[in-house]
Amino acid sequence: MSETSTTDYALLGAPTEYLTPLERPGLAEAQAWCRDLATAHYENFHVATFFLPRKVRPHFESIYAYCRVADDLGDEASSAVIATRLLDTWGAMLEECYDAPERSxxxxxxxxxxxxxxxxxxxxxxxxLLHGFRMDRYKREYESWEELLEYSRYSANPVGRLALWVCGYREESLAELSDKVCTGLRLANFWQDVVDDAERGRRYIPSESMLRFGVEEGQIEGRVFTPEFRAMMQDLVARTRAMLLEGGALRLHVDRELKVVLDLALKGGEAILNGIMRQDFDVLRGSPMVSKARTAGLLVEALAGKLRVGMAT
Structure with missing residues (x-):
């Protein structure tokens, strides 16, 4: 990676590794930077891109790098005010990338x-996506299912839409199916991370669900699991599973290589929901981690699908 400037006031307060370099990198160097970031921060993303056609992998990696840096700028800043300034700066750099790319x-x-x-x-x-990252700093709890869907509209769904776009799919009907997959995956992660989120002062379980099932506000912080909490989680998991199933119809409309990646994502979401179910919906005792054996099995299934695609072409 290029040497970075410690006097880069545009991103002052950002992690050092995200500062703008003194010299503009060439395309190959910039793409390598994005690839390294994807590998270092999220190995499963890098594995998933292996199943995509080689020509689109750099585009997925550049999109991931944009999201990863923005997420860290919003999440790791020392205050919401600084996070907002950094995200606004990142947005201005995006606008420059579109309007005056020679200055990037x-x-x-x-x-x-x-x-x-x-x-x-x-x-x-x-x-x-930047709007979603700003919401993370200012909105700490959610009142309704609809509010969660609105949050996912900004924080998750654009990623799926960008992935479809890069692969050549521009139909709104397919984007709407992708939205269901992305929102379902985001919700599945919320349900498994209830305790971790509470420790960070965030609650994604809707207030309306807690009221409907008779769950008290302090039960999450106190890790008090009750039949009422179980019933609430059963409902949330069932609604999320139905959303993933509905969005999974996207598999019928994309090419076989993209289908392999989509299958991997959907099965990963199902594995989380199944893990919650196996521990009797008691997410208060900790996240139901997907076993290494199950993760390896998903990757083997995806690799087999990749090989079948190769043999058929």
Missing amino acids: MHPVFVALRETIAVCDPPRQLFLD
């Missing part, structure tokens, strides 16, 4: 410019 210096935007030139993804999807 950060490796993320040098790489992302190539994705924009080749695939022409809608700018608003990237801006929507």
